[in-house]
Amino acid sequence: VMHRVRLSFLNPSFRTASKKAEIRDPPVASAVDAVLAYDELRSLFAQDGIELTRRPETDFDGPRPGVGRLFPVSAGLLKTAALRADILENNIMVVGGKDNVLPILSELSQDAIKVEFLDILFCEGCINGPIIGNGFSRFSRKEIVTNYVRHELTRQRQEDIESFLDEYACVDLHRGFTNRAISLPIPGQKEVKAILRSIKKLGPENELNSAACGYP
Numbered sequence: 001v002m003h004r005v006r007l008s009f010l011n012p013s014f015r016t017a018s019k020k021a022e023i024r025d026p027p028v029a030s031a032v033d034a035v036l037a038y039d040e041l042r043s044l045f046a047q048d049g050i051e052l053t054r055r056p057e058t059d060f061d062g063p064r065p066g067v068g069r070l071f072p073v074s075a076g077l078l079k080t081a082a083l084r085a086d087i088l089e090n091n092i093m094v095v096g097g098k099d100n101v102l103p104i105l106s107e108l109s110q111d112a113i114k115v116e117f118l119d120i121l122f123c124e125g126c127i128n129g130p131i132i133g134n135g136f137s138r139f140s141r142k143e144i145v146t147n148y149v150r151h152e153l154t155r156q157r158q159e160d161i162e163s164f165l166d167e168y169a170c171v172d173l174h175r176g177f178t179n180r181a182i183s184l185p186i187p188g189q190k191e192v193k194a195i196l197r198s199i200k201k202l203g204p205e206n207e208l209n210s211a212a213c214g215y216p
Contacts, residue, residue, distance in 0.1 A: 006033040010041060012129025027175060038131050063164040064156050069149045072126030073142050077119045091116040096124035 016037040023032040070076030075094045085092045093115050095104050107113050127141040
């Protein structure tokens with residue numbers, strides 16, 4: 001039976017394309033079989049005539065995750081890993097939102113700050129993913145998730161959680177990182193004009209810029 005089991009990753013973010021590329025990365029290849037965005041999952045349900053509101057609620061297969069259900073909430077990873085962020089200590093930090101994430105990455109690259117564990121949430125948590133598709137605010141979604149976690153914890157014994165942790169403690173979750181960024185100089189106006197001439201764009205009527213990426 002196990003050879004028929006497949007593992008899918010469901011993603012509420014526009015970053016689904018990068019997630020699909022990530023599962024083919026050699027260190028983790030074959031660990032995840034497929035990545036689906038929420039809108040893709042909704043399309044599959046519609047295609048197969050599946051209406052979730054008419055389906056009974058059931059538990060997920062496999063180990064019940066305890067506080068691991070808090071993962072999609074800002075700082076949920078810290079709770080899952082039993083870590084505490086202290087305002088007087090900078091070794092553990094949680095950063096959310098693009099206006100905060102981009103500056104801290106820049107400061108890290110320049111060794112301007114020292115941190116041992118950094119939880120980066122570009123969308124301020126998966127509950128704020130742009131293609132979730134419901135009308136709730138981020139705060140309402142957080143309340144829904146935390147209420148669900150509290151309820152589920154009352155149904156799970158601590159010794160069962162510890163047993164699962166012991167069973168899967170040998171799973172290697174390490175990843176390596178290699179900086180493969182390519183830094184290219186930004187061309188000046190004269191260089192841009194020369195580039196345009198080289199591809200036969202000789203007048204303003206040929207220089208319509210893409211609103212998405214700026215490609216001339």
